[in-house]
Amino acid sequence: AQSVTQPDIHITVSEGASLELRCNYSYGATPYLFWYVQSPGQGLQLLLKYFSGDTLVQGIKGFEAEFKRSQSSFNLRKPSVHWSDAAEYFCAVGSNSGYALNFGKGTSLLVTP
């Protein structure tokens, strides 16, 4: 069965610092991978997706993620964090044999001045 692990429950970074949020997945074949962001009281906004091809994918708001098959990882990165990036970040995995997205438990990002 698919599973997604986000090892960090909370992360605090200073504004302007770089960010990396970790995501590991468990799935037999090539997964479809997603990062979503949820601001307080808001829904889930898609940041980026990986289906196939180039393993480094660019998303909105200056985010990128790299698919590493050998490490079963899909970590999210941003070179310089802005205060508005404070939110909950969810990694999700899907497969071509189903419709469901399987979400990780999320990482809460706090940005300090």
Added chain:
Amino acid sequence: EPEVTQTPSHQVTQMGQEVILRCVPISNHLYFYWYRQILGQKVEFLVSFYNNEISEKSEIFDDQFSVERPDGSNFTLKIRSTKLEDSAMYFCASSGQGISNQPQHFGDGTRLSIL
């Protein structure tokens, strides 16, 4: 940019009552989904719907739950007899194609509180 819209934003219901959560998916999308997020927990898949029938459902989606597309624009989730443990944020999502081609776009959710 087209959005998935959900109403109401907050629903308070007495235990045992029926509740209907409403969603308007993105207009040219064909696949529809419901997820829920219990406070402090991860987002969980409930059901997917395509071509007027359920295409996949999770163990959570038992006989108390049903989905319907009553017209060309709305997609609803009904809980027949609510329980305290149904309290959660319910998200509707839609996609233009299946999961292998297009991502799912989510609404802002309906917070369901069961008293």
